[in-house]
Amino acid sequence: MNTAPESSLPNRFSLRSLSLIASLTLLAATPLALSQNINSRPAATTLLAANTTPADTLPDSPGATLTASSSSADSSDVNNDWQFGLGSRSDKERAKHMASPTEKFILPGQLAPKLTSGNKVELGLIHGISLYSALGWVVSSGYSQIINSSPNYGVDKGAYGQRLGAAALRGYSDEVLRDSVMANVFHQDPRYYKMGPSHNIAVRTFYSVSRVLVTRGDDGRLAPNYSLVAGNAVGAALTNAYYPNFNRGFDQTAKTFGNSMYGTAFSFFASEFLSGALESIHLKESRD
Template sequence: MRPALFSSLCAAAVCAISIPAIAACQADSAASAQAVDLSTPHAAVNATLLAEATAAPAFSSSAAMEPSEALSGLPDAPSATLDGAAEGQSASPHLPAPNQPIAPKYTIIILPGQGAVPLSAGSKVAFAFRQEVSPFTMLSRVLSATWSQAIDSQPHYGQGWGPYGQRVGASFARGAVQDLATMAVFDPIFRDDPRYYVLGRQHKLINRAVYAATRVLITRTDSGHNTLNAPLLLGYAAAAGANMAYYPQRDRNFGDAATGYAGSLGGSVLGFEVNEFLDDALRLVHFRHD
């Protein structure tokens, strides 16, 4: 009975979010086409760069977020603001500089030196759904369920293939609520950027590790400033509450919900660390070159 009810709720939720997402994305495309003025050479270059970035979506890992040393003395990721103008980056937080490499619009990781196409509210909804179908996202959820099965942690479905299948389903449900609530709902409301801006190899290893870990609490606004990562904190809280609808009865209490919430935040820290050092790891095994 519970699985059938939960499936119906998930289907209704996806339909409710998908319809406005499609309409919003169509509106964004029309607005972008009208907003570009090709009367100057600089605008023409930016129009070409933006078109190329929009046409090259990429898939990557889950959710998240950037530099300056303005908040608690912690390093923050490179940004296309006035501070970056001396290094060849655009003085505008919205448009990359001419000839600057542009990250694909829907990639989650922005590397140092890359320009980033700004995301409107509708684009953030589309971004969230693209992350849901990312192979990396799916693999991470299966691995999470496998680890939970191995140590018999929450949710306590038991052992065996049947309970393992339930754990996998619960992992996908929890992750979907976390990502959609964070990126498709709260990021547009708070006007925050859901992407992760890599600090980069020009910084010390410890600074990069601390920077990545603090992205759970600190994120980047659409205008390039640091702020509290309210979307992630609220989105993960929403998922912890939703768990009560399909977790085993023994896990449906405030203490276990709080424990699950803390565990999800810890998993997010691990994800941010992967985002920070993934490019270095790929270069180390010669899968990526300068």
């Protein structure tokens, strides 16, 4: 007869649980602390008049020339920002095509407001727990369970629960670190701008996976995607606090980082084609 008391459960389980809670608390507190010094968001009319730029000519950028980056910007420069498909339509019509500051994926032709530091904090916090992100946790943990890959918790039912929890924490931490923290540190735009069906599949595929290495700064200029790479790297390092001992250490952390980069590239690829796929089976209405 097994007389082992409940207290004989491995101490590492308790320590791992505490690490999970501590890591999650730290991640939640960091962007919230950053937001304390952020000014309130400008009024919608201000965003429309000065901080909005076209997304249809450069799918990975709000526009070729950002009004705020021009030393000679005036009302004519602002009007020129609307020549790419929206012309001189009214503010009401422009607002119809305006993306929310907390939208992660920008559609072709959709107007994208310039992000404040507070917007980036919100973007990471909100998208980190979105349905889209949760789907990624389920898929990644399920795949890991099937092939018994990292994190190596085993293949029983309890192992899947541990994998799902670890995937959620890792996914959330990566998202917050990339969008809320590092995008502010490096002054980069963390959003993904979709190319859309006007380009062929090969071009869209290459574009989507390349966004893990290429992005644009707040000034609209192309730049290495420091915020994404740094966010994934720090997120991978944090897994040493809650992954099994076998999956800790430099080599295993490097593999975790590589998996994060592959996973992010796949999420961009999926987002590039997901809207079209849903529309093709009539699960989503096409945008005017």
